[in-house]
Amino acid sequence: MELQTCIDQRRSVRKYMDKPVPRELIREIIQAAIMAPSWKNSQVSRYYVAEGAAEKELACCLPDFNRHNVENAPVLIVSTVVDKRAGFTRAGEYETHLKDGFQYYDCGMQAMNMCLKAHELGLATLIMGIYDEAAIRKFFNRRLSWQ
Numbered sequence: 001m002e003l004q005t006c007i008d009q010r011r012s013v014r015k016y017m018d019k020p021v022p023r024e025l026i027r028e029i030i031q032a033a034i035m036a037p038s039w040k041n042s043q044v045s046r047y048y049v050a051e052g053a054a055e056k057e058l059a060c061c062l063p064d065f066n067r068h069n070v071e072n073a074p075v076l077i078v079s080t081v082v083d084k085r086a087g088f089t090r091a092g093e094y095e096t097h098l099k100d101g102f103q104y105y106d107c108g109m110q111a112m113n114m115c116l117k118a119h120e121l122g123l124a125t126l127i128m129g130i131y132d133e134a135a136i137r138k139f140f141n142r143r144l145s146w147q
Helices: 003-009 023-034 053-059 064-069 099-120 133-146
Strands: 045-051 075-081
Touching (some): 003 099, 023 045, 023 075, 023 099, 045 053, 045 099, 053 133, 075 099
Antiparallel strands (some): 045 075
């Protein structure tokens, strides 16, 4: 699919089919995100994936309206950032007017790449900004400690 077509046709979707997404497609989506520009190639975004039963459990960390929005979604991808890396000198001083906010700019560009790649692959996305950060952190810390 042509890039302009992806840009024109991509929409935020709030109804999903409960159909598994092959891991290879998830990898392609995350790889597309990684290819977005970042401050001095600092690559500050990190991605955590919940699918199947884990997705259902992670959805409980969302407020009711967002939990409803992702009902039946087979995958949730959580993006995080490494703090105080993008927009800083090696000595730890701010280098931009955004101060400690530049990593979120980088993450936003990566999120857009992710959405466009998902659309190109025939998958739908929804970016959500309202969630229980502490509960999500606890969810992934608990799961990662099992591995």
